[in-house]
């Protein structure tokens with residue numbers, strides 16, 4: 655089975671506007687659900703969408719304006735088909 659892919663923009667704009675916190679929240683969420691082995695989670699340099707950041711990409715789909723308040727809801731919805739809970 656192909657792994658789900660989460661990419662978080664670690665460019666300075668996204669990082670300082672929320673992805674620094676989103677990074678910790680996503681890590682904790684994956685750990686809590688023991689999903690680290692099933693999901694490929696990594697960071698990348700500036701995605702070129704700074705004005706719309708913080709940016710997160712899930713399985714090729716770009717999510718903009720990802721705030722700590724909505725990052726987990728967004729993850730759950732995006733991975734809904736494969737992840738329960």
Ligand code: FES
Nearest residue numbers: 663665668703704
């Ligand atoms: S820093 Fe994330 S799009 Fe530029």
